[in-house]
Protein backbone atom coordinates (compact mmCIF):
# COMPACT_ATOMS: atom_id res chain seq x y z
CA UNK A 1 0.00 0.00 0.00
CA UNK A 2 1.46 3.39 -0.91
CA UNK A 3 1.89 6.24 1.54
CA UNK A 4 -0.96 8.36 0.23
CA UNK A 5 -3.50 5.53 0.55
CA UNK A 6 -2.22 4.84 4.02
CA UNK A 7 -2.59 8.51 4.82
CA UNK A 8 -6.23 8.54 3.66
CA UNK A 9 -7.08 5.37 5.58
CA UNK A 10 -5.39 6.58 8.76
CA UNK A 11 -7.40 9.83 8.56
CA UNK A 12 -10.56 7.79 8.00
CA UNK A 13 -9.83 5.65 11.07
CA UNK A 14 -9.05 8.67 13.24
CA UNK A 15 -12.30 10.32 12.12
CA UNK A 16 -14.27 7.20 12.99
CA UNK A 17 -12.59 6.96 16.38
CA UNK A 18 -13.40 10.61 17.15
CA UNK A 19 -17.01 10.01 16.16
CA UNK A 20 -17.22 7.02 18.53
CA UNK A 21 -15.81 8.99 21.43
CA UNK A 22 -18.17 11.86 20.69
CA UNK A 23 -21.14 9.51 20.91
CA UNK A 24 -19.81 8.16 24.18
CA UNK A 25 -19.46 11.73 25.50
CA UNK A 26 -23.04 12.45 24.46
CA UNK A 27 -24.32 9.62 26.62
CA UNK A 28 -22.28 10.96 29.55
CA UNK A 29 -23.69 14.43 29.04
CA UNK A 30 -27.25 13.10 29.05
CA UNK A 31 -26.56 11.40 32.38
CA UNK A 32 -25.38 14.66 33.93
CA UNK A 33 -28.48 16.45 32.61
CA UNK A 34 -30.59 14.17 34.78
CA UNK A 35 -29.52 16.22 37.80
CA UNK A 36 -31.69 19.02 36.49
CA UNK A 37 -34.86 16.96 36.01
CA UNK A 38 -37.33 17.21 38.89
CA UNK A 39 -40.13 14.95 37.72
CA UNK A 40 -39.46 11.45 39.08
CA UNK A 41 -41.19 9.51 36.32
CA UNK A 42 -39.29 11.54 33.74
CA UNK A 43 -36.03 10.64 35.46
CA UNK A 44 -36.98 6.96 35.53
CA UNK A 45 -37.86 6.99 31.84
CA UNK A 46 -34.63 8.79 31.00
CA UNK A 47 -32.57 6.31 33.02
CA UNK A 48 -34.23 3.40 31.23
CA UNK A 49 -33.44 4.96 27.87
CA UNK A 50 -29.86 5.82 28.79
CA UNK A 51 -29.17 2.37 30.21
CA UNK A 52 -30.38 0.86 26.96
CA UNK A 53 -28.15 3.28 25.00
CA UNK A 54 -25.20 2.41 27.17
CA UNK A 55 -25.71 -1.35 26.85
CA UNK A 56 -25.95 -0.98 23.11
CA UNK A 57 -22.85 1.17 23.12
CA UNK A 58 -20.90 -1.36 25.14
CA UNK A 59 -21.80 -4.35 23.06
CA UNK A 60 -21.26 -2.70 19.71
CA UNK A 61 -19.26 0.51 19.78
CA UNK A 62 -16.65 -0.68 22.27
CA UNK A 63 -15.85 -3.56 19.91
CA UNK A 64 -15.66 -1.11 17.03
CA UNK A 65 -13.40 1.28 18.93
CA UNK A 66 -11.11 -1.65 19.77
CA UNK A 67 -11.04 -2.70 16.14
CA UNK A 68 -10.27 0.89 15.08
CA UNK A 69 -7.45 1.20 17.64
CA UNK A 70 -5.97 -2.08 16.45
CA UNK A 71 -6.21 -0.94 12.84
CA UNK A 72 -4.39 2.31 13.72
CA UNK A 73 -1.62 0.25 15.34
CA UNK A 74 -1.38 -1.87 12.22
CA UNK A 75 -1.09 1.26 10.05
CA UNK A 76 1.88 2.35 12.16
CA UNK A 77 3.51 -1.08 12.13
CA UNK A 78 3.04 -1.53 8.36
CA UNK A 79 0.86 -4.61 8.91
CA UNK A 80 -2.23 -2.71 7.83
CA UNK A 81 -4.08 -4.09 4.82
CA UNK A 82 -2.64 -7.58 5.28
CA UNK A 83 -5.11 -10.30 6.29
CA UNK A 84 -4.20 -11.60 9.74
CA UNK A 85 -5.53 -15.07 8.85
CA UNK A 86 -4.12 -15.84 5.41
CA UNK A 87 -1.57 -13.05 4.91
CA UNK A 88 -3.13 -11.87 1.63
CA UNK A 89 -3.36 -8.18 0.81
CA UNK A 90 -6.82 -6.79 1.50
CA UNK A 91 -8.17 -4.81 -1.46
CA UNK A 92 -7.99 -1.06 -0.91
CA UNK A 93 -11.62 -0.76 -1.98
CA UNK A 94 -12.60 -3.08 0.85
CA UNK A 95 -10.50 -1.10 3.34
CA UNK A 96 -12.17 2.13 2.29
CA UNK A 97 -15.55 0.54 3.08
CA UNK A 98 -14.37 -1.27 6.24
CA UNK A 99 -11.19 0.57 7.34
CA UNK A 100 -10.89 -1.47 10.56
CA UNK A 101 -10.91 -4.81 8.70
CA UNK A 102 -8.16 -7.12 9.93
CA UNK A 103 -9.09 -9.97 7.61
CA UNK A 104 -9.71 -10.23 3.89
CA UNK A 105 -13.42 -10.60 2.98
CA UNK A 106 -12.87 -14.31 2.29
CA UNK A 107 -11.42 -15.05 5.75
CA UNK A 108 -13.90 -12.74 7.49
CA UNK A 109 -16.74 -14.66 5.88
CA UNK A 110 -15.24 -18.05 6.74
CA UNK A 111 -14.87 -16.83 10.31
CA UNK A 112 -18.48 -15.64 10.48
CA UNK A 113 -19.70 -19.04 9.26
CA UNK A 114 -17.86 -20.78 12.07
CA UNK A 115 -19.62 -18.52 14.57
CA UNK A 116 -23.30 -18.54 13.57
CA UNK A 117 -24.29 -16.30 16.45
CA UNK A 118 -22.13 -13.36 15.42
CA UNK A 119 -23.06 -13.93 11.78
CA UNK A 120 -26.74 -13.61 12.67
CA UNK A 121 -25.97 -10.53 14.70
CA UNK A 122 -24.20 -8.96 11.73
CA UNK A 123 -27.24 -9.64 9.54
CA UNK A 124 -29.56 -8.06 12.11
CA UNK A 125 -27.34 -4.98 12.31
CA UNK A 126 -27.46 -4.47 8.55
Ligand SMILES: [Zn+2]
Pocket residue numbers: 083084085086087088103104105106107108
Ligand atom coordinates in the same frame (compact mmCIF):
# COMPACT_ATOMS: atom_id res chain seq x y z
ZN1 LIG B 1 -7.53 -13.82 4.45
